[in-house]
Amino acid sequence: MQLLEYAxxxxxxxxxxxxxxxxxxxxxxxxxxxxLAYAGxxxxxxxxxxxxxxxxxxxxxxxxxxxxxxxxxxxxLLLERVLFRYLRSAGAMAKLVTSLGLLIAIPEIxxxxxxxxxxxxxxxxxxxRRTDExxxxxxxxxxxxxxxxxxIVSTVxxxxxLVVLFRSTNLxxxxxxxxxxxxxxxxxxxxxxxxxxxAWMLSSVLAGLAGVLIAPLFASLNPFDLFTLLVAALAATxxxxxxxxxxxxxxGILLGVLQAVLAGTLPTDSVLxxxxxxxxxxxxxxxxxxxxxxxRSTKEVTDPLATVxxxxxxxxxxxxxxxxxxxxxxxxxxxxxxxxxxCWFVLDSYWLGLTVSGVVLSIIMMSxxxxxxxxxxxxxxxxxxxxxxxxxxxxIVSATGAPxxxxxVAGVIAAAAVGALLAIPVVRLDGVYLALATLAFALxxxxxxxxxxxxxxxxVPISVPRPVIGPIDLSDDRYFLVFxxxxxxxxxxxxxxxxxxxxxxxxxxxxxxxxxxxxIGISGSRSRVVAFAIAAGIAGFGGGMAxxxxxxxxxxxxxxxxxxxxxxxxxxxSGARSIQAAVMxxxxxxxxxxxxxxxxxxxxxxxxxxxxxxxxxxxxxDAVQPTWAQxxxxxxxxxxxxxxxxxxxxxxxxxxxxxxxxxxxRVEARNERRALEAERxxx
Amino acid sequence: MTGALLxxxxxxxxxxxxxxxxxxxxEVRAGELVSVIGPNGAGKSTLFDCLxxxxxxxxxxxxxxxxxxxxxxxxxxxxxxxxxxxxxxxxFGGMTxxxxxxxxxxxxxxxxxxxxxxxxxxxxxxVELARCRVVLRLLGLEEWAERPAxxxxxxxxxxxxxxxxxxxxxxxxxxxxPSSGLDRRETDEMGEALLxxxxxxxxxxxxxxxxxPLVQRLAERIYVLDYGELxxxxxxxxxxxxxxxxxAYLGASS
Ligand SMILES: Nc1ncnc2c1ncn2[C@@H]1O[C@H](COP(=O)(O)OP(=O)(O)OP(=O)(O)O)[C@@H](O)[C@H]1O
Ligand SMILES: [Mg+2]
Numbered sequence: 002m003q004l005l006e007y008a009x010x011x012x013x014x015x016x017x018x019x020x021x022x023x024x025x026x027x028x029x030x031x032x033x034x035x036x037l038a039y040a041g042x043x044x045x046x047x048x049x050x051x052x053x054x055x056x057x058x059x060x061x062x063x064x065x066x067x068x069x070x071x072x073x074x075x076x077x078l079l080l081e082r083v084l085f086r087y088l089r090s091a092g093a094m095a096k097l098v099t100s101l102g103l104l105i106a107i108p109e110i111x112x113x114x115x116x117x118x119x120x121x122x123x124x125x126x127x128x129x130r131r132t133d134e135x136x137x138x139x140x141x142x143x144x145x146x147x148x149x150x151x152x153i154v155s156t157v158x159x160x161x162x163l164v165v166l167f168r169s170t171n172l173x174x175x176x177x178x179x180x181x182x183x184x185x186x187x188x189x190x191x192x193x194x195x196x197x198x199x200a201w202m203l204s205s206v207l208a209g210l211a212g213v214l215i216a217p218l219f220a221s222l223n224p225f226d227l228f229t230l231l232v233a234a235l236a237a238t239x240x241x242x243x244x245x246x247x248x249x250x251x252x253g254i255l256l257g258v259l260q261a262v263l264a265g266t267l268p269t270d271s272v273l274x275x276x277x278x279x280x281x282x283x284x285x286x287x288x289x290x291x292x293x294x295x296x297r298s299t300k301e302v303t304d305p306l307a308t309v310x311x312x313x314x315x316x317x318x319x320x321x322x323x324x325x326x327x328x329x330x331x332x333x334x335x336x337x338x339x340x341x342x343x344c345w346f347v348l349d350s351y352w353l354g355l356t357v358s359g360v361v362l363s364i365i366m367m368s369x370x371x372x373x374x375x376x377x378x379x380x381x382x383x384x385x386x387x388x389x390x391x392x393x394x395x396x397i398v399s400a401t402g403a404p405x406x407x408x409x410v411a412g413v414i415a416a417a418a419v420g421a422l423l424a425i426p427v428v429r430l431d432g433v434y435l436a437l438a439t440l441a442f443a444l445x446x447x448x449x450x451x452x453x454x455x456x457x458x459x460x461v462p463i464s465v466p467r468p469v470i471g472p473i474d475l476s477d478d479r480y481f482l483v484f485x486x487x488x489x490x491x492x493x494x495x496x497x498x499x500x501x502x503x504x505x506x507x508x509x510x511x512x513x514x515x516x517x518x519x520x521i522g523i524s525g526s527r528s529r530v531v532a533f534a535i536a537a538g539i540a541g542f543g544g545g546m547a548x549x550x551x552x553x554x555x556x557x558x559x560x561x562x563x564x565x566x567x568x569x570x571x572x573x574x575s576g577a578r579s580i581q582a583a584v585m586x587x588x589x590x591x592x593x594x595x596x597x598x599x600x601x602x603x604x605x606x607x608x609x610x611x612x613x614x615x616x617x618x619x620x621x622x623d624a625v626q627p628t629w630a631q632x633x634x635x636x637x638x639x640x641x642x643x644x645x646x647x648x649x650x651x652x653x654x655x656x657x658x659x660x661x662x663x664x665x666x667r668v669e670a671r672n673e674r675r676a677l678e679a680e681r682x683x684x
Numbered sequence: 685m686t687g688a689l690l691x692x693x694x695x696x697x698x699x700x701x702x703x704x705x706x707x708x709x710x711e712v713r714a715g716e717l718v719s720v721i722g723p724n725g726a727g728k729s730t731l732f733d734c735l736x737x738x739x740x741x742x743x744x745x746x747x748x749x750x751x752x753x754x755x756x757x758x759x760x761x762x763x764x765x766x767x768x769x770x771x772x773x774x775x776f777g778g779m780t781x782x783x784x785x786x787x788x789x790x791x792x793x794x795x796x797x798x799x800x801x802x803x804x805x806x807x808x809x810x811v812e813l814a815r816c817r818v819v820l821r822l823l824g825l826e827e828w829a830e831r832p833a834x835x836x837x838x839x840x841x842x843x844x845x846x847x848x849x850x851x852x853x854x855x856x857x858x859x860x861x862p863s864s865g866l867d868r869r870e871t872d873e874m875g876e877a878l879l880x881x882x883x884x885x886x887x888x889x890x891x892x893x894x895x896x897p898l899v900q901r902l903a904e905r906i907y908v909l910d911y912g913e914l915x916x917x918x919x920x921x922x923x924x925x926x927x928x929x930x931x932a933y934l935g936a937s938s
Contacts, residue, residue: 521762
């Protein structure tokens, strides 16, 4: 009986999972986009609802209608019209990266528009606070609060609406056809563009509804909580095989119930419970991805026309003459040395500190080159692996008093070992599934391991001293900068050698044609596990360095998983295979927001120091908020990722290619001219 | 007469509802060129996939070179001596023709690995390049060696696939419609290349081909598949003259 009560308590959460998951399936099936930005869409509706209810004090119904039925579908329509319809033929990776960029950009845009203050106690989508106020006033065995009632009622409404839509309307029928096989549907005259537009709007409504419903579950409204909940809901999506809407629904409810039952029955004080309760959805997601039968083959079986797909467009072919490569490497080295000297002599401690962090981050970015650029695996857990390197380094130093650099080596090994263990089951998955599995891992790590004291040291981060090498004390940031640059250079050389060597060639073969690589005896899983483990080691190295840089191994400060997603977006959009892109994006991540911050503070600083400044300066100073810096930076990072579909080789790489090509063309033209002149002279 | 190099017995494969292969038996002896023919959708490519390990048959048994390979993955079978080309051409992106051969050579010799790469770097050695050049010359691809493989015509692309397969020094070569999509001249070129390969390497070839003249010229024996079933098998001329085969495949009226 007790158990039944727990189960019933889980139903509202299950409904939320189900709503989120069904919306994801809708867009995935109609446009092939696994829309991580869904959480961002949910967040926008939640903010709009909050502002309307609390700030403008609108009544419930108009506020709900505007937030869920007006704003949400408009966002869906906008995304489909200006973005995703151009991505129809893009690869799964491009679509995923695009949605990652949106996930980063959308909440920040919303903050720019609506203000970034904390929004406490989000209002529920229901009139009265608790069920016992209007149902069974006395003798109720348990009560539901307004949010839960609203969730259950809306879910029932949504289920009925979806059933009616899919069973009895023309649009629903066409949607089902497109879901079965987009090409077959198109051949039989279904306008799949219209259908996909409708699906985006519908899914956006579900996102908005979920956002408004979820918001009261948290003390304040923020996009991270929504995204974490979305990842939890992914378990339901995967349960439904990313295809079946009823199964997805069932999965969502089951997940909520399971969570509630476990929370009720497991002893409350054990470490296992404390870790397992919040992480259950991620564990379930991870296990489902690994063990659910039929995930890998979904695509071929459901779409009879899958094999008549046009082959993907060939990747951009670069032919760079060897002298060019040597030349650009020499040039790069000279620039780096000059820049280092400039940093040494010019920068104050603030900018020096940021530059050091940027160089250290570029090491982690290089780990992404190995796993994403070379291995073709969109790993979303690089931040967690970096954290493992940092924690291992810190723990060893504090437990044994070993030299920091020795501990750092151990940290690298620890991260590589965890990476290898994770890779063994995960590399069998393709594209989207691998990305989701690594995301699930990142969240499991965060909710199970980070709180443990033998991992992170508990609430207070473990401190890590700066090393002393001979007479040089690296606690001086200038020396540490040189040290970091040396470390980054060594890492870069290793990555380049791997890329040009057998390892890189095998990975390239596997990435562009799995079956052909297997047909010449290249074992895909082996090469991928190796790549993943190396990347994990490099990430661990960067993480350890970050801890040394900061003086402590802090998960919140350095490695939250969402920051890791921003790293991926940044690197992939600037060039997933290029060292130059890794260095630039590492530096960019730290320096760009700081520069913007200076820029946005400029008017108010100026107004303060010049009391007789014209009044418009003051009004600008009042309007511009320093908090914009982070938002604007993240929006630009996000938009950068959105351009990925257009330049899969990355913007920096595209730039380089363009300039290399123009130089090569010019040299060739000159040679030709010379040859012509040489011919003419004798005559 | 040497023993069989490849023996498949009772290979059966079903896809959601359809039987793509029904109890197919097949045998290839060392050094012989055998062809598999049949109308579209007969299950020829599926048969290749089952033999090379890309697909796992629902039942049946495959013995290669005296070893039971049923549980081996495609890469392991390739290392045991099976190499193949694909009906829908599968080239590696961003690689030149020479790179294709080098990768295949490295996959066979296992030269270089993680630590060699990091510590010494692994540039192609003279010996490796020489091995590649032999195959390039055999297939007439020398002048294309430095070209990106994707930029080549379909005919050249198929030759690159063949060259890549040869670099594995296989005992048995599986060719899935090497002439499909090629014009008459390119088809003849492909036929010549295959004859040269056979003459020089003496390896066994299993060939799926729709082009009957080509099959007549190359194959000693043929197997005819229809709706997943083995319709006939035997010496080429005899089978092609068979009335049953003519009806099913060549579309002759009875
Ligand atoms: N992955 C798959 N999923 C479902 N059915 C498949 C799959 N691959 C092949 N089939 C079906 O199996 C049957 C045999 O296909 P197969 O490609 O082996 O034929 P084939 O003889 O090679 O034809 P073709 O001459 O067109 O190449 C066909 O009916 C095909 O539709
Ligand atoms: Mg075929």
